[in-house]
Amino acid sequence: MLETSKANGQNFTGSVRLIHAVGMHARPAVRLTKLAKKFNAHILIRASNAAEWTNAKSVAKVMALRAVRDSIIEIQASGEDAEAAVAALVDLVATDFPDSGP
Amino acid sequence: MNMRAEIARVAYRGRTASIGFAHGPFVRVDVVPNGKRQIGTPGDEKLAIRAALDLAGRQIALLANAAGGEASQILEFQVALLDDEDFLDPIFAAIHAGTPADEAWSSALEEQIADYNSAPDEYLQARSSDLADLRDRVLRTLRGGANEAPKLPSGAVICADDLPPSRFLEIDWSSGGGLALLRGSPTSHVALLARARGIPMVVQLGAVAERAQTALLDGEHATLELDPGTEQIDVFERRREAHRKSRAAAHAFLRRPAASWDGEKIRLLLNIQRVEDLAHADAQYADGIGLMRTEFLLGEQAGLPDEESQYLAYDAVLRWAGKRPVTIRTFDAGGDKPVLGFTKDGEANPFLGVRGLRLCLARPDIFTVQLRALARAAMHGNLKVMFPMVTTPEELEAARTLFADVVSRLQAEGIPVVLPELGIMVEVPAAALTIERFKASFFSIGSNDLAQYVTACDRTNGALAKLSDPLHPAVLELIGRTAQYGKRAGISVSLCGEMAGDPRCIPALLSCGLRELSVNPSALAQVKQTIDGLSRGGHP
Numbered sequence: 053m054l055e056t057s058k059a060n061g062q063n064f065t066g067s068v069r070l071i072h073a074v075g076m077h078a079r080p081a082v083r084l085t086k087l088a089k090k091f092n093a094h095i096l097i098r099a100s101n102a103a104e105w106t107n108a109k110s111v112a113k114v115m116a117l118r119a120v121r122d123s124i125i126e127i128q129a130s131g132e133d134a135e136a137a138v139a140a141l142v143d144l145v146a147t148d149f150p151d152s153g154p
Numbered sequence: 155m156n157m158r159a160e161i162a163r164v165a166y167r168g169r170t171a172s173i174g175f176a177h178g179p180f181v182r183v184d185v186v187p188n189g190k191r192q193i194g195t196p197g198d199e200k201l202a203i204r205a206a207l208d209l210a211g212r213q214i215a216l217l218a219n220a221a222g223g224e225a226s227q228i229l230e231f232q233v234a235l236l237d238d239e240d241f242l243d244p245i246f247a248a249i250h251a252g253t254p255a256d257e258a259w260s261s262a263l264e265e266q267i268a269d270y271n272s273a274p275d276e277y278l279q280a281r282s283s284d285l286a287d288l289r290d291r292v293l294r295t296l297r298g299g300a301n302e303a304p305k306l307p308s309g310a311v312i313c314a315d316d317l318p319p320s321r322f323l324e325i326d327w328s329s330g331g332g333l334a335l336l337r338g339s340p341t342s343h344v345a346l347l348a349r350a351r352g353i354p355m356v357v358q359l360g361a362v363a364e365r366a367q368t369a370l371l372d373g374e375h376a377t378l379e380l381d382p383g384t385e386q387i388d389v390f391e392r393r394r395e396a397h398r399k400s401r402a403a404a405h406a407f408l409r410r411p412a413a414s415w416d417g418e419k420i421r422l423l424l425n426i427q428r429v430e431d432l433a434h435a436d437a438q439y440a441d442g443i444g445l446m447r448t449e450f451l452l453g454e455q456a457g458l459p460d461e462e463s464q465y466l467a468y469d470a471v472l473r474w475a476g477k478r479p480v481t482i483r484t485f486d487a488g489g490d491k492p493v494l495g496f497t498k499d500g501e502a503n504p505f506l507g508v509r510g511l512r513l514c515l516a517r518p519d520i521f522t523v524q525l526r527a528l529a530r531a532a533m534h535g536n537l538k539v540m541f542p543m544v545t546t547p548e549e550l551e552a553a554r555t556l557f558a559d560v561v562s563r564l565q566a567e568g569i570p571v572v573l574p575e576l577g578i579m580v581e582v583p584a585a586a587l588t589i590e591r592f593k594a595s596f597f598s599i600g601s602n603d604l605a606q607y608v609t610a611c612d613r614t615n616g617a618l619a620k621l622s623d624p625l626h627p628a629v630l631e632l633i634g635r636t637a638q639y640g641k642r643a644g645i646s647v648s649l650c651g652e653m654a655g656d657p658r659c660i661p662a663l664l665s666c667g668l669r670e671l672s673v674n675p676s677a678l679a680q681v682k683q684t685i686d687g688l689s690r691g692g693h694p
Contacts, residue, residue: 071534073473074277078231078284085234110240111231112266115281118273146570148534 064134066142067126070099072149076119080149085111087144093131095141099123108141166359168334170376171345174354175394176332177387178309180369180380183317191297193254200246203255206295211236213291217323228319228343231281232288256296263289280342287318311369311378313362319343327353332371334359334378413685415664420685423481423672425650429470437675439682442478442536444672445598445650446471448485448524452493458520464527472535479536481598481648481672483579484524484553486542488513496520505612510543510579515552525560529571537574540598544578547591580647583607586632589639598672599636601651605629624653630662637667648672657684664688 088108096105099119106113218226248258270282308329338357348355354373366380413420423444451459488509501507514521564571581600611622640647648670653659655677
């Protein structure tokens with residue numbers, strides 16, 4: 053479950069299954085928001101077809117997704133580096149939030 | 155009767171968060187900052203909270219650097235919150251509208267804490283103590299309270315409503331001590347820290363007296379006793395000593411970094427069926443998983459297991475193992491393990507029939523599902539996959555081709571997968587005699603079947619027990635050949651049959667040149683002890 057596609061002009065989306073054993077908890081949420089902040093793009097995230105999209109750069113919001121293991125995480129981004137942002141975030145979730153460098 | 159009543163009055167029972175014993179001064183820690191402050195204009199208030207947030211960020215970063223590892227990861231969440239505009243903006247908006255900084259901060263945090271506390275899962279509830287930690291740290295600065303670590307007597311039993319991780323790290327635990335929490339949770343970050351440092355910790359004690367001179371904290375029985383009498387102290391110290399001795403004895407051998415014999419390291423691996431088997435206390439001392447059987451998956455639910463339930467079973471074991479190797483054996487059905495809808499009925503001689511890899515290759519519909527689950531799980535650890543009942547190199551290559559197809563199909567679907575290292579069980583004499591023809595990454599000797607086939611004795615037939623001795627020279631000859639070939643070719647060879655856990659057989663196996671043994675978790679300590687005895691006592 054990993055795909056990225058070009059929705060329209062500047063909008064990119066991707067989806068991926070959350071395989072982390074305890075769901076979107078503190079450590080994964082911190083990793084995800086840290087990575088999202090490296091991009092200039094406006095990045096939104098939602099879990100399991102929730103009605104609302106939320107800011108992928110806010111750790112409080114990402115924790116509030118309460119995404120459990122095996123939920124489908126969708127990423128949507130717009131702006132200059134949107135495509136790279138979606139790819140990087142989808143990869144982060146797909147590879148189960150590996151330990152990053154210092 | 156009197157004594158019971160007396161004990162009941164001063165002893166409190168909670169839940170164990172970290173096992174250990176502490177006997178020392180009793181200290182109540184008040185984590186709620188007090189004091190009123192002068193309220194300035196909204197502009198002043200914004201400056202005040204900005205400064206308090208900056209200071210909190212620097213303090214937490216310092217703590218994280220000093221503590222490192224697990225602790226710094228735990229504190230990362232707080233650092234991330236301090237840098238979260240979506241979280242801070244409403245606080246600044248409230249201050250702009252005239253709310254004092256400390257109130258705006260406090261009510262925003264309270265709202266989050268209440269939200270986490272109402273979460274259904276205990277892990278999320280436990281995060282609320284991280285938020286309370288951050289709340290109090292910033293409030294202490296805003297309200298001008300002493301924002302320094304309280305001076306605590308060394309070796310104290312510290313009692314608090316709940317204790318946040320950053321406060322835990324500020325306490326000097328070098329002379330021991332323990333932690334008694336009225337609320338708290340065994341899954342909290344502070345519990346993780348306490349376990350990592352071996353600090354005894356009991357949580358959910360409920361109401362505890364405000365004052366006392368000394369305390370006994372027993373992390374094993376989850377009790378806290380205040381101002382104990384000499385009799386209580388005696389009982390406590392005896393328990394502490396018994397605990398220390400039993401651990402020391404059980405772990406004397408397990409704790410050694412590696413068993414060795416003849417100057418070479420012996421790797422000790424585990425035979426398991428499912429992740430629950432790893433709950434055995436000794437399992438953590440193994441060098442990895444040498445054999446995970448998968449047949450149990452075939453009998454667990456109606457019909458054959460789907461990809462997802464298999465994936466979860468494999469993934470759980472890989473996560474437990476971390477960087478250590480995990481060898482999973484593909485379905486070894488047939489022989490004495492018939493499976494409805496999978497194995498062939500009516501074979502005259504099922505032990506010599508379509509079993510193990512022979513059966514899997516005949517049923518790619520079932521085998522492919524297992525390979526898909528394994529390829530996905532391989533992303534999360536050091537996975538090796540081995541095939542049972544291999545007779546010729548062509549069978550290994552057929553399985554490899556099938557596996558490679560599965561991997562490329564999954565990749566085309568965009569699913570992250572990897573082809574793990576592939577090896578074979580050496581249990582058919584024909585394979586053992588032609589071992590150099592197999593292009594395998596590793597060999598695992600299945601001595602139960604190997605002995606049965608070499609001695610022509612059905613191992614389920616009790617009348618043949620004497621003849622089917624695994625120490626028959628012919629069996630040892632084949633084990634020795636395989637081990638020697640592995641040594642020459644640089645291919646690892648392990649043995650996962652019952653012989654590996656049998657102290658009587660271990661000298662012969664080591665003499666054959668084997669340096670990897672895979673045994674049940676309950677046999678691990680005994681095997682390590684046996685090898686240790688052999689290496690001290692000279693040659694077997």
